[in-house]
Amino acid sequence: MNTPCFKAISLTHKKAPLAIRELLALDTRACQALLLTLRRELGLSDVLVLSTCNRTEVYYSSPGDFSTAILEQLAALKGRQELGEYGSYFTCFTRSEEAVQHLFEVAMGLDAQVVGDQQISQQVKQAYQWSVDADAAGPFLHRLLHSIFYTHKRVEQETSFREGAASTAYATLELVERLTAHLPSPRVLVLGLGEIGSDACKYFAGSSRFAEVKVCNRTRSRAEAVAAQHGLPVLDFADLALGLQAADVVVSSVAAATPLITGQLMAGLSVLSHKFLVDLSVPRSIEAEVEDVPGVLLYTIDAIRSQTSATLQRRLAAVPQVRAIIAESMAALREWSREMAVSPTIQKLKSTLEQLRQEELQRYQNKVSPAEAARLEEVTKALMQKVLKQPVLQLKAACRRGETGALVDLLTELFDLEKEAAHHLSVA
Template sequence: MLQNFKAISLSYKKAPLDIRELIALDENSCRQFLQTLKGFIQASDILVLSTCNRTEVYYNADADADYSTEIVKLLGITKGIDNISQYLDYFTILNQHSNAVQHLFEVAMGLESQVVGDMQITNQVKQSYQWAADNDTAGPFLHRLLHTIFFTNKRVVQETAFRDGAASTSYAAIELIEELTADVVADPKILVVGLGEIGADVCRNLADKGFRNVKITNRTLAKAKLLAEECNLEVLPFEDIVQGLKEADVVISSVARETPFFTKEMIKRLNVLSYKFFIDLSVPRSIEADVESIPGVLVYNIDTIQNKASEALQQRINSIPKVKQIVEESIEQFNDWSKEMVVSPTINKLKNALETIRQEEMARYMKKLGPNETKLIDNITKSMMQKVIKLPVLQLKAACKRGEAETLIDVLNDLFDLEKQSSEADIQH
């Protein structure tokens, strides 16, 4: 049977954030959903991937089996959404085997990410693969596919600049903090002021990178508490901001207002004794330009960070053709293996059929032979069998590459009556 890999994808390309948030699955939900799918659809391999930018299901089923609508409905049940069918238009359905394989490769490489070359996505795919393995929804096909993808990712990292540099503004800010504090303080105290979209992303990246001394503050305390819980960070009450500013080595400002929040007079009163870094992520700027005239204070604005991110992004974009070439080579090799999977049952049946004939003929003469003669004849007949089977196996594999395997499989089945041989072997077992 030919492999028929398929995919259902809901991503940032078609679905806005509020829809993605509604349908996203956490780890427990992913595991539960895998078990639900395992019980409801006839698929040999199932993979569920859910990130902030996408929720996707991949499965391997019969050519005429299309479980797309059922999977979306089951997703609605898992999420407690009664009318999930109203969101069907936000999903992309990939029913062609080659399209689904190509899509998973491109997702795992970061070619489909909002920030091209996203470094986190490969780890998220690995996590999804682990869940599939834990829940027994990964068969030989999925195992081989994912290991090919991970090997491809290594080639992309080693042979291209696709993963180099920080291509998102929030990640570039983290990279800047690392550069600024590397030779100054081992574990910098960081204060994030304002939790707009970029500020919140910075907090998540700080947590992912393992920064421990991070406090966040926001006029709306509930918003700060929610993000602090998600990222395991400490909340500083907004009324205590002056004390927080005094203690911090790095202050990240993501305050949305028309005039600067941090003035020269405010920062002057902090009595900076050594150094203090201010990173302004706001537009309009939330830190007065002349704050940097205060001794020990250094200010970096959004342009500095975006230039850093833009350079890295351009470098990644320039690497895309090479990445696609590597992906194409990997898919070609994987497809060769995938096609050979189709003929392996026939090869095994043919080997078994010939071995049965050999054993039957050996049994006829065993009683008349001594141990040495028996061993010699056993070796001779095994060698003959291997030579007899070598050409049909090579022809089958060549037929795979030409897309003609099924015809040759039918011929071999008829010639050696392999279906009957296989049935008899099953009965004996």
């Protein structure tokens, strides 16, 4: 792919266990800080920083490989200098074609832990917005992301890959329903109402399996808004211990630097039967030591696998169609990239012909009337467009064949474009 040396470095659930992913996970502020550092201090362009519960990735354009430098900046941001022990968990995409393909697959949900997870597309959009705000998105990244958004729309309209409710939150519902199959009327507490928590509320509220589903969040107004949307009761955050005591199932997706639910907290409760804790947070919001309490069972994000449901089977069946649509989008992106490569030559040719046109018009400006001058302006512009048309068409055709080099050299020599470009710059 004729791109500006697009590359990526990726940490995902495929190579890194949860313990490593949570150490290197980035919140919103950290993503934006890393983005600015890579743009300003390393001088990278087309920078995109993406961090979710299952991945931390950086995309960038540069002739050189900045993987090590990016890892160093990431380690410094996280306050961890032992970089060497983490490097093996990352995958580096140093070829443009591979990096572009990977981002397409990530954004479509092909690379998600739950195949087709719809939240990832929103997370990619948010990451792109951060790049735009930081002036870190160049022409290539703009084109790439808009190609991805268009591809996402095609996938939704033309395949069954987006049908049904298969996501991390939905997979959690299926897991909890299976775990509590022996309970007549299980009670659920959803703690933390970010994207995943809010999504979980929607699915749990829509299930008739549970006697009660309560929501709890540090910010009361957020809890009330989500609760009102799904008709659920609110537990005040100050009453968290009481909520933990009453619930059979706790689904936590709290964004916190340290675990909110600790072994000590759970040990202080009266656990009379099994209590299921599901931690969807990265970093984890539930301490592993909670399982030291008799009757408490903990499930982390890595336990949320693609559930064998009809919805997911349809999605898996649609994967070849999704890959075919991605291939079409990448082919169009390649063609655009090649045309961008000859764009400077086209612009130089236009500038050269415009300069000649202006010089000729100046020779006659004192010899013609205003009406004649206007007519000359119109005629010479039309003539220039006709002269330009064939070289531009031939350049674009050569782009599609991947044979632009000889034609660019020929046009540059015929019209002395390098000399004319230098002349125009000196005049400017």
